[in-house]
Amino acid sequence: MNTASLPRVSLLRGETPLHPLPRYSAALGHSGILLKRDDVMTLGMGGNKVRSLEFWLGEAKARGCDVVLVCGLPPSNLCRLTAAACCAVGLECRILHNGEAPHPGEAETGNQLLNRLMGVQRIYLGAVDEHARTRAAHDYADALRAEGRTPYLIGDEVTGALGYFEAARELALQCARDGVDLRHVVISASAGPTESGLMFGLAHFMPQVRVHLISVEYDETQFWHIAEEIFAGLRERVHLDVQPRQNARFYADWLGEGYGVPTAESIDAVRQLAGLEGVFMETTYNAKTLAGLRGLIARSDLPQNETVCLWHTGGAPALFGQAAALCAPPNC
Numbered sequence: 001m002n003t004a005s006l007p008r009v010s011l012l013r014g015e016t017p018l019h020p021l022p023r024y025s026a027a028l029g030h031s032g033i034l035l036k037r038d039d040v041m042t043l044g045m046g047g048n049k050v051r052s053l054e055f056w057l058g059e060a061k062a063r064g065c066d067v068v069l070v071c072g073l074p075p076s077n078l079c080r081l082t083a084a085a086c087c088a089v090g091l092e093c094r095i096l097h098n099g100e101a102p103h104p105g106e107a108e109t110g111n112q113l114l115n116r117l118m119g120v121q122r123i124y125l126g127a128v129d130e131h132a133r134t135r136a137a138h139d140y141a142d143a144l145r146a147e148g149r150t151p152y153l154i155g156d157e158v159t160g161a162l163g164y165f166e167a168a169r170e171l172a173l174q175c176a177r178d179g180v181d182l183r184h185v186v187i188s189a190s191a192g193p194t195e196s197g198l199m200f201g202l203a204h205f206m207p208q209v210r211v212h213l214i215s216v217e218y219d220e221t222q223f224w225h226i227a228e229e230i231f232a233g234l235r236e237r238v239h240l241d242v243q244p245r246q247n248a249r250f251y252a253d254w255l256g257e258g259y260g261v262p263t264a265e266s267i268d269a270v271r272q273l274a275g276l277e278g279v280f281m282e283t284t285y286n287a288k289t290l291a292g293l294r295g296l297i298a299r300s301d302l303p304q305n306e307t308v309c310l311w312h313t314g315g316a317p318a319l320f321g322q323a324a325a326l327c328a329p330p331n332c
């Protein structure tokens with residue numbers, strides 16, 4: 001039931017805030033919406049990937065690796081936070097982007113600007129799909145090994161999920177300390193490690209909590225296939241036999257046209273939260289989850305008198321690259 005024996009580096013410097021959203025709750029006619037602020041961390045402008053990186057980089061160090069590889073689109077939060085964590089622990093980081101290099105002299109923004117400031121090496125693969133990107137990463141790792149280097153490739157889902165198993169423990173402690181009778185958690189459902197680790201941890205530490213997963217990427221069958229594999233890995237790693245799926249509900253109702261494509265209701269939800277609470281969310285993940293929270297309250301899937309925690313997974317720097325969607329008519 002413990003992760004204490006697993007390799008981990010310390011990146012968080014304490015817990016992230018959990019606080020009420022009084023004006024937003026009142027606007028939605030709900031008695032208590034709390035926000036878990038994984039966008040508020042000291043490292044690299046924060047975000048959910050920091051919790052996973054504690055275990056990924058722990059594993060990299062335990063294996064004696066001397067260079068960390070990470071793959072993602074140019075605006076990826078994962079790439080920015082991997083670079084930041086590597087800077088902080090003194091490991092070389094190389095980013096492989098499936099996308100085109102910036103034009104010479106181009107003023108980069110968002111995560112790309114932050115990557116530039118950190119001075120990490122960026123390799124552009126062009127507009128290839130994720131399979132081609134993964135192949136390229138393995139080839140790149142082989143080439144490094146031939147040079148005598150020891151690369152670590154970021155992304156093992158089970159290792160990454162350990163960070164969110166620990167996040168569930170953190171939330172349980174916060175609720176106990178603050179006297180919060182938490183009944184629901186609402187979080188984005190995407191590639192898996194974050195929400196699967198959290199579901200697994202909550203099923204153990206807070207079995208009274210129901211997890212509401214708002215899809216921003218996959219349909220229900222695809223999602224549970226990924227999540228069940230992560231659960232199986234976690235059962236072995238932390239020696240707990242919990243069945244998280246019993247406590248969870250999955251909704252694809254707010255996905256719209258798919259991953260990364262904003263919906264009108266998500267943009268409206270972002271504005272409402274910003275205007276009522278001064279809290280910002282980007283459009284790929286949290287905006288759709290916010291629209292989902294609003295919809296679940298409206299149709300009473302979230303009873304108005306049961307305390308709910310919305311999990312902010314970060315990504316605010318990506319917002320600056322999303323101006324076109326946020327400012328296009330009829331949104332402006």
Ligand SMILES: *Cc1c(COP(=O)(O)O)cnc(C)c1O
Nearest residue numbers: 077190191192193194285313315
């Ligand atoms: C990566 C990311 C997610 C999704 O996390 P997964 O573990 O891949 O499901 C959610 N929100 C933000 C801001 C992210 O960067």
